[in-house]
Amino acid sequence: MSKIDFQIKGIGALIKEHQFSVPNYQRAYKWEDEHIKSLFSDLSKAIDNNESEYFLGTVVLSQKEGSKELEIVDGQQRITTIAIFLSAIRNYFFNNGKSQSANSIQTDFISNYDTRNEENVAKLKLGNQDRTFFQKYIVDNIDEKPTKGSHFRIVTAKDESTKKVKTLSALSETQVHNWKDFILDKLKVVSIIVPGESNAFTLFETLNDRGLVLAQTDLLKNYLFSRAGDYFDEVQFMWIEMTAKIEDALGESSILIYIKHFWSSRNGLTRPENKQLYKSISDSKKSPTDVRDFVKELNDDTKLYIAINNHKDNYWKEHTEHSKNYIETLNYLELEPYKPLVLSILKRFDDKKEVEKSLKLIVSWVVRNLITGSLRGGTLESEYAEKAKNIYNNTIKTAKEFRDKLKVIPSDSEFKERLLTITLSKEKFARYYLRAIENQYKGNGNPECIVNSDPNVVDLEHILPKKPKQGEWPNFTSEEVDEYSNRLGNLTVMSKKDNSNQKNESFKKKKENYKKSEIKITNEIEKNFTEWNKDTIINRQAFLAEIAVKTWNLRLD
Template identity: 25%
Template structure:
């Protein structure tokens, strides 16, 4: 919180942002302009209420100070560019009035004043505008043309992003801003004094990253990929000796990374990617450590290529049924089942090992390793519910040894000191399982998965997604069950020992005798076991779950 407050967030209007000679530059490798019709329409709708509300909040803008009045836009360029294009569209409407000889003297004065206040100054020889806001390498020239000509160049071969700049300018130009020059000028005055931003100024990329993490943790989603890209690409081009063709290729690689992962997943990916190469870092220390990892043009270039290489692996570890797996060697097919289990229980800590192993191990060894980690995860994370902190530290040490090819087989991981220290022994696992509860209304899918795994171990292949969860003593028992079972009926609702799998949920509040007959007609092994009991009581729930725990210890076992 202290670091965040040092950045002195300030609420400023668009007018105040662009006053007193302030100049802003979107870094050369920042993302391209990308807003579309939905955002333009939403903003125009908000602007229509300014005469009543007076202010419209535009969110955070994060700037890095380069000189006293010169800033780089780390986050917020989409909003700044769009606001400027609105002003340019209004200026074009005033230019139309001048061309039609409507109050030309006053309108010319209005036009010049708007240009100097919000757009920039014109060179008296070339008539090109030196913009107060300059954009990245893909948008800069096109945007400058709009500023100079008050028209979007109508040329062939426009890139997607410059088509969006053109369409944005055209969209606002077509709006009914005003009939006379003074009305249009009043509209610009209202907009520029009514659009409110929270400005945060940082001194370097590291502080910017801390701001991003602070705000993102509060639910304000700033673009962490943009920040990291800006740093890496500025290092790569530090000597200004990288050909444009190579930069374009890197730019495409970066776009592919973000497209595959999405911005919300990006930080997790970079952290797991980092943690199989270097000592474990938290999210707070990630950016600083990456700067050490990629501090030269050569190492930064290699780092970007490594991110591009591992991004599809990480994305597919998150998505067991992603089509990417179908493109891999057929030996990887069993991976889907184990990854589905990890995804179901939201277990991501192993990904740092699995990413390194995918590149370092043969398919057969990778699958063996994945199974070992899956078994450990069920024991350690799901049933025993141990803290993941020590697990992350151990996984980091294992992952680095895989990455550096000290471990080349799954057995090397399984027999390592770190793995064995994490692996709960049978006695601990059985003790935790014997009285294990899980809220069955919220976690039915997870419970069905666990019970289906035990069914498979007992010789019954079953797809858990095609089963229903049957509570032996009903979740909401009627009086007959209370008379039969006693008050303990309420205490066992979420005990695994009171649940079995069935194909259909037809039994509802049937008596235990009726349920036993139905259980024996199914292929489900756990239902058969429950049918062996003469009555369903708390004692027999405990006995069944004790038996279930022993089967689970055999089903999830690393020998």
């Protein structure tokens, strides 16, 4: 085959005419039940309205010289889902004694029988992760235990398809035939068959430029493969390994985030929006050697990125306990902008104490920015990425240089000023802040590391309840309850056991419980306050603010 073959045809006819395989570098089966239900809903409307066709999009296929099999470059999810639905129709006919109809569908759409090896050869072979399961569970219709997320999604697709066929057959068997015929000829795709993979990758990129394909990781992958030249097999292997490691540890959605953080740590902030990330990488990596080296580094650094997202990772055994605890804290706070920064620190700072000092600073900066609201607008993300680039390029070599050159650190006075009036609506953050303040107040080392804020162990206590008993809190109007109940000065922490029975009691009754608490900032409420009103909340908040400035300090000792 030497020319690109463009055809518009029914997807069923396309499946009937060819053998397909999914290359191992492609993603596993990803359609969830909502995607399948949406497709079936659209088909129902088209068939019920006697529409002449329904367009399902473009599929890009490549054909190697001398091979009859087509590799799916784009269109795997749609082709696989239709194949699963057709297998459900086959199963319906088998179960209802219509063996000729069942065998016809089996031969046309599902598999051909290899008489030499006495086995069904699937017309669609998925990638390594799903191939065996799909063969047994869909092609051969044998019960098989799913072991991967993609297997469970295939099970869901089969279940949804079986339900749909059952619904159709309950109306009439003619409805089942109508759907099969519609899929064969009227469920249209633009089929583009390209000679050779590199041409297919180039075409895929062109289609993306026209807005026809959307997944940026797929776009980037295909660009890199198209530029890999003689290193194609090596680049493909490293890409598969990289995506598998990130997906297994953090989930598929983290792959693009990782690539963004990796690239930003070396080049400054680069976002995926409007293909900025893709354009930046593709403009930089042109030659096969560039592509190979980039994918190798991307693959190698997965171990660092996975460790950044998991303080229990074995990687942290090489570092100080405090560094491990700082990572736990950062992950507890569920923020992303600091990750390129940590990636560069781990990549470039050989001294483990410098790593620890840098992580301590990042925790303090993150909390100060959370409290002051400086995280909004992307300024912090941009500044962190710029400093990550400086560290990667060795223009910043120590934690001190790092601290001195960062521009977006709220000062002690700015931090304290915001703390004096802050309202904390997120209980998770409030528990962490109060636990850390408690540990600073008690004189414990590295108080900002403390993240034991499990709500089943450490309970957030609103001294003035959010819903006080009528008559028990005469110092507050209902409007003032709304205004003051989530103020920092009105919050403390208690053990779940001690706090479970006193939620809406009077201050007098609550004080007796506070007196028994081993938590110092809670225990001292009974000693320091005879009543609870707006002024006491303001005064206690000022007291906690003083401690907070010391808790999330900017020292390097």
